[in-house]
Amino acid sequence: MYRCRVCGSETxxxxxxGTAAERVRGLAALNNDRVNLLSSVFAGLLGWAIGALF
Ligand SMILES: [Zn+2]
Structure with missing residues (x-):
């Protein structure tokens, strides 16, 4: 995903x-989403493990 330096729209x-656009978001945002998903899955697993132990 790019943002145009001239008109400011994302493309x-x-x-x-007619100008090189500035790169924004893209892979970084996708990685953040995956990190959030992984951490919530991990938290769920941790809670399940603690519940199974006690
Ligand atoms: Zn433009």
Whole structure:
């Protein structure tokens, strides 16, 4: 995902309005979502393990 430096709109193109667009989000946001998902899954597993122990 790119943001155009000229008109400020987000685009999938690396070039917009005749200029190179600035890269935003994309993989980083996806990784954050995965980290959040993994941590909630891990927390659920941890709670289950503690519940099984006691
Ligand atoms: Zn533009």
């Amino acid at each position: 999938e193109r690396a070039v917009h309005c």
